[in-house]
Amino acid sequence: MAVHKAGRKAVRVATAVVAAALIGVAASACGPDDNGDGGGAGKSSSSAPESSSSAPDSKGPDSKGPASMGPASVKGGVITVGDPKAKHTVKVYEDSRCPFCKKFEEGGAQALVGPVAEGKVKVEYVIASFLDKNLGGSGSVNAANALRASVEAGKFPQYHAAVFASQPEEESHDAYTPAFLLKIADKVDGLRSGTFDKAVTKGTYKKWVGEAMSTFTDDGVQATPTVLIDGEKAEGEALYDQGAFAKELKKAGIS
Template structure:
């Protein structure tokens, strides 16, 4: 029997409560439609016929902050920074977009100032939940953007162009290249080939394994110096509220 949308949300909320993530979250068991598991186009669209992309928010203060990869994690900021904020996301998860547009903005200055590093673990379970390969495609492209030195800007662009629902498999390689067009200096032979050919598909699997090995049950999950966000976790969706949480953790 198919699970109703309300039932899926209730399941996600229950999972969130168990691990201290936000009261609303995307969970690996939200649905079981089954994904393709391969980097591909959702249809035969070419890059020229892919929808136009919106530009990421202007004035990204993290544009000059280095990003690096270790295992299945992308780190943005000084690896020796005093504080670590771990962020677990799936590109198709609408609550992750809500976090990026809300509480995550309170992290920008501390990271730019060198006081905090963000460790991103990028999951792709929503492909299995709802079908398609959008999360896989997006995570592959995000990994490629690290090599191009444009992770922070492209990461912002991916979420700015997230489809309206996680059931929509919109992140095709062609559309991801359209998003990359909005990031100055990102497009190039190596990046384009990586996005189109799925160069980092194995790394996407490594990132998903890191997500599972850490025992994470939903996205977004945010840990500050290894500790969960107090309360029901909803503070991560509001810049001012999350800034208070960070201040209480010694981050400002």
């Protein structure tokens, strides 16, 4: 009897360990979920990064900030930053309302700025909008539309950084309204214009937003952020630390 009890206890402990591991995985990414429960979309707010009202430095090619990464281009549902002929490619799948995408942008993604500016790597962004379905509202669609508009203005890297830096404290708060997105745009020199403002307020690129979401789905991606380095998925906490992600890039020959 004692042996059976010990065996049952061991099973319970093992089950608890597995469950804890799964919770840890779910708490480090945002996932599409038809049940609307967030699919690990950061319901545990303690795991999400704190909000910031300031955008990363975007001024001047010598700052090694977003501006130094050069202009962006669009092909299908993908926005590409950097030299299209760069030897290496990093593909980034994000949803603007995902707190872990913000954590990536303020952590691991910072290791990309230099290599992109130097022409060693290009970054392909797929801007998803599934969290609107999970959490309600239209913030992800609004933000994706505004980000697409910033490409036409030649300010995508700077505005992309500003949008994530200005992410609301709770991803369930649908704060990415057109008015708020225009307020964020004020932080990027030269972005605001009649054309840009109209695109943001009128949803000029919502058809493209759907195309980007189709790309996300067709690529079989299950969570954001998902990051591929030359086709290989970057895993774990390395996404959220600049030094650790720099090591992952170096393994792929990017430094």
